[in-house]
Amino acid sequence: MLYREAGDFKTTYREDNQTFPIKSERYLFWGAMLIAFCVVPFFVNSYWEKSVLVPLLVWSLVALGLNILTGYCGQVSLGTGAFMAVGAFACYKLMTAFPGMSIFFVVILSGGVTALVGMLFGLPSLRIKGFYLAVATLAAQFFLIWVFNKFAWFYNYSASGQITAPERTVFGIIVTGPNAAPWATYLFCLTFLFIFAWLARNLTRGRIGRSWMAIRDMDIAAEIIGVEPLRAKLSAFAMSSFFIGVGGALFFSVYLGAAEVTEAFGIDKSFLALFMVIIGGLGSILGSFLGAAFLVLMPVFLKNLFVGSLGWPTDVAAHIQIMLIGGLIIFFLIVEPHGLAQLWRLTKEKLRLWPFPY
Amino acid sequence: MLQKAEETAPLLAVNNIEVIYNHVILVLKGVSLSVPRGGIVAILGANGAGKTTTLKAISNLLRAERGEVTKGTIIFDGAEIQDQSPSDLVQRGCIQVMEGRHCFGHLTIEENLMTGAFTRKDGRGAIAADLEMVYDYFPRLRERRKSQAGYTSGGEQQMCAIGRALMSRPTTILLDEPSMGLAPQLVEEIFEIVSNLNTKEGVTFLLAEQNTNIALRYATYGYILESGRVVMDGEAKDLRENEDVREFYLGIGGEGRKSFRDVKHYKRRKRWLA
Amino acid sequence: MNVHMREDMSLHSMRADDGIAKGEELLKVDNISLSFGGVKAITDISFDIRKGEIRAIIGPNGAGKTSMLNVINGFYYPQEGTITFRGKRRRRVRPHETAREGIARTFQNIALFKGMSTLDNIMTGRITLQKRNMFWHGLWTGPAEREEIEHREAVERIIDFLEIEHIRKTPVGRLPYGLQKRVELGRALAAEPALLLLDEPMAGMNLEEKEDMSRFILDVNQQYGTTIALIEHDMGVVMDLSDRVVVLDYGKKIGDGTPDEVRNNQDVIDAYLGVPHEEA
Amino acid sequence: MSPAILNFIETCLNGLMAGVMYSLVALGFVLIFKASGIFNFAQGVMALFAALTLVGFQTGQVPFSHLINAIFGTDIHHWGGGMPTILAIVLAMGVMVLLAFLLERFVLKYLVNQEPIILFMATIGLAYFLEGLGDLMWGADIKRMDVGLPSGGSFWWEDLTRAWAPADADYYGMYIDTLDVSAAIIAAILVTGLTLFSQYTATGRALRAVADDHQAALSVGISLRRIWVIVWSLAGFVALVAGILWGAKSGVQFSLSLIALKALPVLILGGFTSIPGAIVGGLIIGVGEKLAEAYVGPLVGGAIENWFAYMLALAFLLFRPQGLYGEKIIERI
């Protein structure tokens, strides 16, 4: 038996509230963290950094943020791209306005700015629900992008409308700009992700998380029970935007290094983030990671498989790749509509019963 | 006790079925039952015993809940029906009234009733006549015919769900907790309707019911389910006389009916272990 | 394992204490009328609920019972009439405000939060009692965790009380109907309400479970003095449990009094009971 | 009339026409949403796919030629000669029906009774799939759609309206695109037909039932399979019509699928479940955004149409959360 929880009893509620109640899982988690923090940095090269790891970390962060809003609070949003843009532009303006400020705080502050904007655009959610809200959030998407494109102040009046991240450091280590070492950007993003995942976990396991989920599952009943919809929804919008803003800031400053708003933060980003949380599993922190991993890694993997290993023409490969991704999305939904995280849970349940089928 | 049912070839026979939800949760562990043509058979049992699951397995609605029948067969009217779609079944005269009403919230009461006639091909006239019949059974529905079902009261929805099933002119009805949420008077009426249809039109009933008392009064045969197994079955009148059934399902102990005020503190349940 | 309620393990720490003595008026409904478009759901109804009693509301289907509860906890706004709760008159409030004032309820069509476990559902009931803000929750370690554990203890008492320990971590969507009803009761209890509204708590239960449920209701009422208003169609339960009964029919009040009075009221018999209620 | 007023009228008129074009796409969404509660993200891609298929048949392309060539090293792309437009349309429609059929068989069947967002996600998967498939079958180059619909400004109308302005005014007459006029006619026919269908037939009622509750619909004997094949075919048909008209406007290529984004504000404004709503919503959005672009746009630097449409729809929603004609969201406990 590979997976056991028998004999692992809790004697205090505190223990029972742990993130990983099962011992073997806990060890697995800390082991993984150890590797991620202490081993990977020594091996990461710029290909892994730029094509795989950093996008994975940044997207995980964004997916986490969206999952708070959509997965936990049930408010479908298609404005993620725009909120990332808010984070990115806030980051750019802060970086250029206060060159001396540590990039760490710049990123956090960008998240804060995004949270405010997110709350503003979350207001309609008090009246509008479901897919109506989803489409309505597109208003935020188009409007914000238009604003960033329109007003040259946001991109410091550069002739091209592009924003380029200047070089900034943390503890004297360069983390933005082209001269940043792969391990540095990787660790920088990983630290953020770690902190925010922990934050998300804390928020979702307590009262705040429950009020979100109550709104998601049945908003009328939730209100009658005593959940204040205004607070719950706006706090979800704020938190989610905070995460997404931080993600956007990292996306721009660390990952891309330069961005043009219409291209880097278009509506396809909003959709991508939504795919991640649905494929990964709504209302699951693990799901955010799995979803991000699936959608970041799968294309790279398929591409390397088709073009690199099989030597197909790039266009045929690209078309088939798109089809395959579509097919896989459908396939996973059929196998487990509640996402990869649920699949993982079921697998665990099966393992528990192993070797009996049920 | 089973012999009687076997003499006439049963209309519906469930042979030793197992049902699993989500690939891991085993709910029915070998349930067999048979329903004779023109009979009224009741399935009784505590919460979570698997009554609803059994009915859904028969009407093939399990797939929609990610459940599946992994073992056993279900025979209706001489044919195995596991692979048929629910709509085929309805066409063959077997319809289910689902637990928890499940009315179409956005449709009006009348439209809800009309959906029941979806599979019928016998013309508008006949359908309209049946509509009148349902309204006669449930005058309350006639009053609310133009209201959206989502806004009607719980009992009204329950009537609507039952009326909707009647609209398909079924020969077999699977009733899941028909009495739930209905006023006592209406409960009686519903069972009157059941027995009427049964005697006058020969409609067969399989009903899952918590109100054991009334169910056994109208049913001809009963099965008792406990955690996914049939633990007892027999003629309704025999069951009514059974000690255990009297105590646990009818609340009539040795000394007659107890007041709810006087039931013992946290008494442990007795379970039949199969 | 037989769980006994220890007297010191109080479910109710607060709220019950509001200066209203047992037997005095806790809630008063005055001349309430409510209609939806053309449909008159409630017409000019008045009654009161006294502290510490079990008050039943009965009536045929569609009589307006559920609507009445909805009015009481602010989900519907009556076109006319006022409601006085704990001496405060009000006309328009949001439901979450009434929850804060100490009204909790269960629903006719189960309204549990399907995506959450039993434990979380019941913990949600305590939302009005928890105070820590987002900042502390983000940090978790420290005040937020302490608060959570404190409330968890209270919730565990309720879980114990309702004998649902074994399904603590099960997602409620998977539970059978009867247990869901019980969890819903737990969720309402968790709010430590002054007034508990129960909408058909025993629908879909068999006798044994009804007995259990009756026990729970009586215990809550007797041990903690919680006032209870309940809607139920099982006359046996209603007559046995309640102190006073209101009868509604087509939105109008046709009877109000002790169970015995009501049982023998001819209007009530005609409209609702049909034949005089038979024993067993 | 002064040219300013005439210009205003002209802007409104063109807005109406543009709105009709959006409605055509929105209709497809409405159909599927109404019938199954699915928000069909793939509607735009379906329009593209239908248009690609139509053009492919019309010009006699060999499907998958690129793939075939890549694998077998052959060099084929056309099988010589095209086919009459009508035949091509019929065949393209056939492909859409086939698609609906396959979709039911391999996807929807397994997703009965799932939450709306899951079904939504599945349609996104479908969108990807069709996008790749369309390109793979017919190639990614831009194609010209020509089914013989007239296009270009109408002279007749221009001359007529020029006479309305004072003779000395600097005015050229009003502009109206004949393609838009055909679109309006087609849309009117479609909407009438579909409304009648959904309102007055048993199938129409069944559609709405399915949207409310899959399981209950199954239980009363509604065959989800049949319903789904029917509505997805209908949606395919609407997609084909939209594809033809938009294709004639902008050529057939990937961007055609993005018209879905123009249809969304129309959709929420009109209400997800209302066929006439799609048209009314389209008209409001069309006029609104054209007026905004013409009269507000210059003040703020233009290109405000896109977000303006969404903002307009959002503003309406604040007053009617279910859109103008959408079914009320039932809130009862």
Place this chain on the structure above:
Amino acid sequence: PSLSYRTGPYAPNGIPFADGYADYLTLINERDGGVGGVKIDNPECETGYNTEKGVECYESTKNVGTGALIYQPLSTGITYQLIPKVTADGISLHSMAYGRTSAMNGKVFKWVFNYPANYWDGATIAVHHAADMEGGSLEGKSIALVYHNSAYGKEPIRTLEEMSKEMGFKLTLIPVDHPGQEQKSQWLQIRRERPDYVFMWGWGVMNSVAIQEAANIRYPMDHFIGIWWSGSEQDVLPAGDGANGYKSLNFTGVGTDYPVFDDIQKYVVDAGKAAGDGTNLGTVQYNRGMYAAMLAVEAAKKAQELAGHADINAAEMRDGMEALDVTDATLEALGMPGFGPTVSVDCANHGGSGAALVQQWDASAKTWNAVTEFMPSDRELVTKLAMEDSEAFAAENNIEPRACE
């Protein structure tokens, strides 16, 4: 490597370009056995015109073989992305007539080249062409710029504003939001204002819709001039006959009337080694791809010459690019006489000559015809603007401009 895009919204343009680029390199490998005996390796990487995929492509290809020598990113967004990266990695980037215009300042952008022309060159050429049509002066005339509402579309605005001051024409700006399928408002505005000329900085579906709309309102098509990215067959074909007479800028010759095509047919297409199906030969984008490849090959030759050995590395390649001098004679020798403008690059000027021609669409023959020779741009103005921008960039990023000389 070439970062191509054969999928997504811009695939119709991306495919022939990538084909042209690849085919020319194949030709060199097949016919000449490579450059100076070294075979060219051209790994292609699909970006779908998407920035992140572009980055992935860059990272995945930069170490292929002995290391990448030059990048052709084919997207303005990706170019911006890569500018800092190639600078750090020391690999040259050739964003041919797109990307960051001010990259023509080689002092600041050591590793970036955008010859033979840039957008600002294009803007001045378009204005000059209009002036030529008006007999020399644009005084009192009006020009409307229909542009893609993005960084790319906004490129020419500064230049045109400067020129409108200088030459006295009135400039109207008409943005079109991405993707640009619906341009009714814009063209109604044009119809009412009747500008004498309409310029277009469009991309993707926006081009064909604009041309269609222009035809619909019966705008005189020969007064409608697009930038080179708005002037391929893909843009005009959907509009059918209506597009007849539409003009666009281009910096390569059109058609297959050059000796080099015979070789391509012979060594590449007939040999079954073509990247596409061979039907693209002579189209605008194909030729452009070829031209880009030719410049790369010439730069490589130069580099080998300078380095004195054939196996050049990235730094040597850059030197070659900076010393590139493509004259008419060179073109003649390559079998493409007059195919493109002459290009001569030096340390300070990475932008080439800035010349381009104007071509016009003949809808009945379905061909583009050049209507002018290669026209020089207003280099003075362009250089002035480029200096401002590049210096701002240098200041923002702490780059010390190179001295040059």
